[in-house]
Amino acid sequence: MFSKVFPKIHPEGYKFIVISVIITIILYSLSNFLGLVGLVLSIWVYYFFRDPERIIIEDDNYLVSPADGEVIKVEEIDGPKELGLENKRFNKISIFMNIFDCHVNRTPCAGQIEEILYKPGKFLNASFDKASEDNERNYYKIKDKHGNDIIIVQIAGLIARRIVCETNKNQELKQGDRIGMIRFGSRADVYYENYDSLVKVGQKAVSGETLLAKR
Numbered sequence: 001m002f003s004k005v006f007p008k009i010h011p012e013g014y015k016f017i018v019i020s021v022i023i024t025i026i027l028y029s030l031s032n033f034l035g036l037v038g039l040v041l042s043i044w045v046y047y048f049f050r051d052p053e054r055i056i057i058e059d060d061n062y063l064v065s066p067a068d069g070e071v072i073k074v075e076e077i078d079g080p081k082e083l084g085l086e087n088k089r090f091n092k093i094s095i096f097m098n099i100f101d102c103h104v105n106r107t108p109c110a111g112q113i114e115e116i117l118y119k120p121g122k123f124l125n126a127s128f129d130k131a132s133e134d135n136e137r138n139y140y141k142i143k144d145k146h147g148n149d150i151i152i153v154q155i156a157g158l159i160a161r162r163i164v165c166e167t168n169k170n171q172e173l174k175q176g177d178r179i180g181m182i183r184f185g186s187r188a189d190v191y192y193e194n195y196d197s198l199v200k201v202g203q204k205a206v207s208g209e210t211l212l213a214k215r
Contacts (some may be wrong), residue, residue, distance in 0.1 A: 010104055010181055011047025012164055015017070020045045024053040044099075051104045054208035056176030060145045063213040065205035066152050066174055067188035069097040074197050080151060082117055083141055093212055103181045106208040107142060108125050108190055109150050109186055110175045113167055115141040127193040138163045140179060141150070146215070151191035154182050176208040 009017070021040040028035025057064060073094035079085025097103055117139040136156040144150050154163045165180045167173070182188075195213035198206065205212070 003142055006049040007047070007052045010049045012181060013045070013181065014047065017042065022172070027070060032071065044144055048099065048103065050127040051178075052102065054106070054176060056208050057211065058110075060110060060120045060166040060173050060175070061215045062211050063192055063208050064106070064129075065095060065210040065212050066096055066105050066175075066179070066190055067095045068101040068107050068207045069095045069188075069205060071199050071201055071203045071205055072096045072187075073153040074199065074201055077191075078155065079149075079191055080120060080139060083115060083139055083151065085149070085151070085191075088149075088193075088215075089179065090193055091195065091197055091213070092192075093190045093197065095190075097182070097186050102207060103183070103186065104207065105152070105154060105179050105181055106176050107140075107152065107173045107179050108134070108163065108175070108192070109142065109144040110121065111142045111150065111174060112141050113140055113169055113171045113173065113197060115139070116165060116167065116169050117141075118163070124190050136163060138165055138180070140167070142173065146194065148193050148195075149191075151189075152179065153191075155187040155189065158181055200205070 007199050019149045024038030024042050026040055027038040038150055039172050071093060075092050076089060078086045079090045119137050138154040140152040142150045162183045167179045189208060
């Protein structure tokens with residue numbers, strides 16, 4: 001019960017919580033109303049950086065969601081040209097994380113990271129189609145246990161200003177392991193082959209738990 005009310009915080013959040021508390025104290029010294037506004041802001045910052053534990057299926061026949069949020073796209077598309085996969089067809093699922101969703105990202109499958117590629121870019125609304133091509137983003141190419149290429153793309157959004165990567169090339173991952181986070185509103189795309197999609201547009205996904213696709 002305690003962990004639900006006061007969830008664990010991602011390390012990226014500590015400095016922002018301290019800053020928001022200091023701002024709250026300053027605002028409270030000016031007026032009670034401004035102090036209340038600061039308090040609400042501090043609570044939001046705390047919960048934005050929450051990093052709850054998740055129950056992982058640990059089944060190589062499924063892909064789990066890399067992010068909390070709303071499924072905004074399910075389609076078949078060419079792979080990312082940034083990774084030299086533009087001539088290979090993939091299924092793709094896009095998940096939009098609003099400012100109230102948990103922003104810690106996880107790997108959909110067990111496997112080895114073959115490549116990590118960061119691309120600087122713009123900060124358009126992450127729900128726009130062009131965000132996949134124009135926004136700041138980070139690519140993870142993972143070889144799953146069946147030899148398939150699984151691509152996760154962290155895409156910064158309108159408010160987001162930093163993508164945090166917590167993994168390294170050649171690192172071995174277990175399904176549902178944390179790979180990083182995005183600060184303040186964003187999107188995650190998953191490209192995969194040889195799996196059938198299990199979700200629909202408009203569905204809510206939970207990182208590490210929602211089953212996105214099945215072999």
